[in-house]
Amino acid sequence: MKSLFLWALLLTGFTTFAQKKQDFHTWAATPPMGWNSWDCYGPTVTEAEVKANADYMATHLKQYGWKYIVVDIRWYVANDKSHGYNEKDPDYNIDQYGRFQPAINRFPSAAGGKGFKPLADYLHSKGLKFGIHIMRGVPVVAVNRKLPVKGTNVTAADIYSDQHQCKWLHDMYTVVPGKTGAQEYYNSLFELYASWGLDFIKIDDLSAPIYFTEEIEMIRKAIQRTGREIVLSTSPGETPVAQAAHVQQHANMWRTVDDFWDNWPHLKDHFEVFDRWNKWRTAGAWPDGDMLPLGRIGIRAERGEPRMSAFTKDEQYTLMTLWTIFRSPLMFGGNLPDNDAFTLSLITNKNVLQVLNNSANNRPLFNNKEQAAWTADVPGKSAKYLAVFNKADKDAAAVAVDLTTIGITGQYTVTDLWTGKVVGTFTGSFAPEIHPHGAGLYKITP
Secondary structure, three states, X not given: OHHHHXXXXXXXXXXXXXXXXXXXXXXXXXXOEEEEOHHHHOOOXXXXXXXXXXXXXXXXXXXXXXXXXXXXXXXXXXXXOOOOOOOOOOOEOEOOOOOEOOOOOOOHHHHHHOOOHHHHHHHHHOOOEEEEEEEOOEEHHHHHHOOEOOOOOOEHHHOEEOOXXXXXXXXXXXXXXXXXXXXXXXXXXXXXXXXXXXXXXXXXXXXXOOOOHHHHHHHHHHHXXXXXXXXXEEOOOOOOHHHHHXXXXXXXXXXXXXXXXXXXXXXXXXXXXXXXXXXHOEOOEEEEOOOEOOOEEOOOOOOOOOEEOOXXXXXXXHHHHHHHHHOOOEEXXXXXXXXXXXXXXXXXXXXXXXXXXXXXXXXXEEEOOOEEEEEEEOOOOOOEEEEEEEOOOOOOEEOOEOHHHHOOOOEEEEEEOOOOOXXXXXXXXXXXXXXXXEEEEEEEEO
16 A cells, blocks of 8 residues: 555656646746847848857856847848848748758858757757747748648648738748648647757747737647747737737747837837736746847847947836836847947846846836836745836936835835945835936835
């Protein structure tokens, strides 16, 4: 009986472990943090540039929790361009099963059918994780050539529809759910990606012109089938709020806005966006405010010329503070080796990143035309986190918060998390003076 009990206990433990491994939410227990090539290189990034950013991350950022390196859009086109896309005569690299492969002139290690595996191996050797961007659907070129779907008797021409084709890039057709070979096509994609060692996938065009419910479900099934922990990010947005429950059940992160760039109106919009999406955040499923257009961006990008971020320093503090208190994923957009000391300080502040990774009950307190405030609990303690924002264009102003509304009464100590310094001990409301377009982030300890 004793041995039978031990065997049952062991079996129960194994079942619990297996269930946890299959629950994809555990694969991104905290908001993913990484680098993405889009803001600086658009659809033209090269292997050497990816490795340079990975080397920087491994040396300067990995210890702070940064780990994903993501190759963004059209890595399979040999002759793409900045400030848009080459749709006139794109030189696609595609295999016999209608699956895009890395362009060899941009990613030399992919030669000989190796795909992205050598690059993934390089990143893994540095303790980092590898991600790519793809477009929803099946390649138009695969349909036109009637390339076979691996493991089936059908071709790409049997599983596609030209309805709801992406309006801003025409590489792909819609995969028709329920068609023989449709699920198998997505299965073959993720078999390939898993063989490369993929850890993160950003899939575009899933929210417009409609929300592609069944295609998202096919993607989830294909990922689970591989047995590899591949974090799923859907893009772009805004993901329809009406579909929040569905996307939360199928993705690790999803876009709450369209592409976000370095201008104040875009940033200011996020106060309303994050208010709207706040209740849909849960562990392993993160509403995503989009990439951080910080550092040196626009090198060969879709938008703008090479530049350090056009955000002022106060606006950069606002960006990082708002993303942190909301617990959005952090995907850095600038070319990391070009970071200046200020940019590096923004993304390596341990006190601030502690709020991102270990806070609870994050919520807005108020949001009006000129001011906003958020708060969050410190798990297991009576202290609170407090973020305050001055959205006004001209004057510094005190942003007053009645701390009794967050459960703080009597005397309390305030620590400025950006500087690490104790501001002082107070009673009553807290009203720090904040620069225009600026922010403050504090720990309030009774």
